[in-house]
Amino acid sequence: DVKVTQSSRYLVKRTGEKVFLECVQDMDHENMFWYRQDPGLGLRLIYFSYDVKMKEKGDIPEGYSVSREKKERFSLILESASTNQTSMYLCASSLGPEIYGYTFGSGTRLTVV
């Protein structure tokens, strides 16, 4: 069964810590995405990548960076975690979003205290 795996389901970090969220897909997809999901705000795109070592900013990239050294892995980095980054983080991959849509991971619920 094809899937997107996020390394942690729940994570609690302290303000100022550097946080790594890992995402791995086994479908050989070129496109990978990081979203955050907050009540009333829907899914907001942080960063996406359409090829190895390529990255593009989404709608809310401030405070985040990403790394894609291998096709199957897309990492989201919170350089210095803040309480307003407490959220559900969703990783997705796609063969082509327009026709094939996204396959999402189960999400990482991050709490910054």
Added chain:
Amino acid sequence: TQLLEQSPQFLSIQEGENLTVYCNSSSVFSSLQWYRQEPGEGPVLLVTVVTGGEVKKLKRLTFQFGDARKDSSLHITAAQPGDTGLYLCAGAAGSARQLTFGSGTQLTVLP
């Protein structure tokens, strides 16, 4: 930035009732998708519609893409408790490599 507005935001109904969820935009989309998300999980793709006026059926769920490709609806017939979840619409526009999501409709079907 293309926006997708979903309505209603919350919907609570009894088992067996019918319901419709709407997804509207002022922008044209090349395709539109519907996802369902259950608590603690990521969204799961239900359907993709690509042609204006297209209607797709998935068991008790009927999806329609507007003629002008700016809006879509999801109709559920005889809702069941297993239909409970967050329903999200998402659109692909032109050459954009990513999807724009609506804010979602939280559906609760009571037994």
